[in-house]
Amino acid sequence: MALGIVCIVRFIENQTVQNDMSLSTLPSPHYRRIADMLRMTLASGALRAGDRMISARKLAEREQVSLPTALEALRCLEAEGLIFARPRSGYFVRQADAVPSMQVDRQLSGPVPVAMSAVARSLFSSAETRLVPLGAALPDPEWLPTEALQRALLATGRRLDARGQSYSLPPGRADLRNKIASRAAQWGARFAADELVITAGATQALRLALRAVCQPGDAVAIEQPAYFGTLLLLEDLGLKALQIPTDPLEGLMLEPLAEAIQHHRPAAVLASPTVQNPLGASMPVARKQELVALLARAGIPLIEDDVYGDLAGEGQRPPACKAFDRSGNVIYCSSLSKTLAPGWRIGWIAAGRYHAQVLQARMAGEWAGAPLLEAAMSEVLSSGDYDRHLRRLKSRIAEGVKAVIARVEASFPPGSRVAMPAAGFLLWVELPQPINALEVHRRALALGIGVSPGPLFSPAAELQNYLRLNCANEPTPHLLNAVGQIGALCHELVRVG
Template identity: 50%
Template sequence: MADSPPNYQAIANRLRAAIRRGDLAPGAKMPSVRRLAEIEQVSAPTAEHALRVLEASGLVVARPRSGFYVCADMPAEPLAPQPGATARPVTLTANVHALFAQVRAPGLIALGAASPCAAWLPDKALARSMLGAARRLGASGLAYSVPPGRLDLRSQIARRAARWGLHISPDQLVLTQGQSQAMRLALQVTCKAGDVVAVESPCYFGTLMLLRSLGLRAIEVPTHPRTGMDLAALAQILQRHRVSAVVSVPTANNPLGFTMSIADKRTLVRLLDDAGVPLIEDDVYGDLSAGKPRAPACKAFDESGNVLYCTSVSKTLAPGWRIGWIAPGHRFEAVLEARVEASLAGSPLFEAALADMFSSGDYDRHLRRYGQRIKDSVRTFSSRIAAAWPAGMKLRAPDDGFLLWVELPAHVNALSLCEAAASEGISIGPGAMFCPDGSRYAHHVRINCAQPATPKLLAALDRIGALAAVQA
């Protein structure tokens, strides 16, 4: 598998660098699709794809019948965080519970929680698969699905994984009750209370909550919003600290949105294999590639069984079905035992219905529509934030997935902003939730773009900008 990016991405990278250097000034017209295709010696669709990538990143804007222009008020990218390499307990729970309390409020405009819009999920296809599964299974659909779970679903998962380079047997998979249980099992079999786990900084708050519940300490690894975990810094941490596991979201990262390069994924796997430290890979957003070929997971490069791969359909298909899975490598037996102890069994009806969604092609058809909707909303949200939020803020549209990470000006306190927005029925995710003790990212917020850019929602984004502006 080649390490070089596809042509459109390589072109977009070169243009992005030119914009960042100032070679293409704010407001300047970009080369036309035809001219760019001539310069780069590629097809017109490839050239247009490169420009659309820049548009989705908020760097350029398309004007009807005129072309593409560098954004006049182009926001800079958020800075790469630089946390101190000290292992600490997780103490952020108050912020997380406050967010979930907001989500339960009726009529809330939910920009904080990373949940897909229900209207974008394929309810008819899901119902059809569920009814078909109920007819096939009959009374057996009311029984337990004993771990490792139904073979038909595990076989479909293995077939899908082979498309992007992960060749795994169905017998190497354990079905779980969602992504959170998969991650919990991975932590349980690799760590014990008091151990240190290395995480990206900022880190998904759900992972931090799991560490807290298991009595584990977190050590943060500097993570760049474009390239991912600083592998040199990680190597130093591994030399200086006794780390029991590394947790990473290397594809469509939550909250930063980056997807690590294939070369860096290989390096990460090799680094941890050499160190004898397991990698717990959270790939729950991996299928959200917005029309591009699906990025291979780190697990695809795992030759020793050291990577514990965790994912689910919670962000892509049916959050309420609570179906996830883990490919735990050489820790399969330990994970299987822990899965039985955790909740004894799963639901055969939901598992059979998901196997049908995969085999019928309904899931792939949904992903194509869903991915385009996300891409359009990310582009619209990014442009609106760039236009309506205070000068000096920094944002980078995600490589994949639907989350925006925004750095506000230093005088804007994200927690205060979130409280003000919540009082007006708008929920956003404060950056402090993504730090073990809430001591950093005081000027950052995470925005969920997996919903249609309705006038009401765009007005809510404008209102957040207005609330931020008054914090001068």
């Protein structure tokens, strides 16, 4: 039964218009005429909310224009909020005022100490590897390019010979840093290889960033809800969390952030402006620019966590905030954990004007890297294997997300809401009261199913009626049946009250 589940739809960023890198590729002004015509069709009421728009290909044929021109026209309407894209399904009519939204708590509270590690610990310790993997934010290992990774390991192992077993010293191998810098240049980042430090995953990069710009007791502005790894880091470093309301469609909200800066002066802002965990939200490009400008004016560093960035966008990924950083105020952190090999622990940090502090902290702490893995990763990034893999991965993820959403719609109790991600593989689900997600988690574990309960994503283990589901798995009957079992559990918990 489809029972009143509310999906929040969201836009894919219209990066072409705002990203100055791609101005040269803008199609001819025909797109404006076509956009005007489509706008008039929508205004006439000929199409209703949810109706599918004409495809770009048909539009191009009908209007005798190129495919990029037709696409640009559709993207104009998308940027205006009139239509929205669904991965691999095309554009649909959006009726802005009829789209119910997940409640965003716009209430600003002050900085709070983080105390969620006990919840995290109990959840980590109960996690077993053979759970149905709806919990951890990881792509299905079968979806990773194992053969290409193994080939690169073998070839590099032979080439490096005994040196492969040595240490890689900070800032990490130059071949890998070059590759990362040149890939980042494609979306507009302007850091050179010698401004990068290779780290043990994004987690170490985030730790180094926080260490570089914060003192114990400081407040750090974070998204609400926030990735639990960020919360654990804050707790570990004795930092307070200043929660900023975050829109399920457009990410970190700038007005409350500006207010929070005025009243509480955080030492840093730590956010994922492209594909946020757990919401899947991405800030529109113009808002990213505003965020960078706001923080540069305030002299507050932005720690940008971009681990899901490569999963965004249809072709070229949208620019991260780092693309708009003119003053070195953005500390950019990322890794290959969500797309290639989480266990290889290859991450990096481009710390802008904090580079010296970060390098110093890297040398003073966990300084050694693995040359074999760094060199092999550099080879994979050079070979074209990564881009091929990314295209396939994104399309599999889109299928996985679609299938899980459909099953949630069919099996969760009325009043549940889903923040539908346009990119990434995480699904944030609001459950109707009085369901307690920790209880759902406990009962799901007993059935051999992993889920991530809402309290993991809040500094004081709140958000009790939210769940995060990982959709980066083959949507087999077994997996979808597990989603249905979670739905059944939720029904039971509503009845018990």
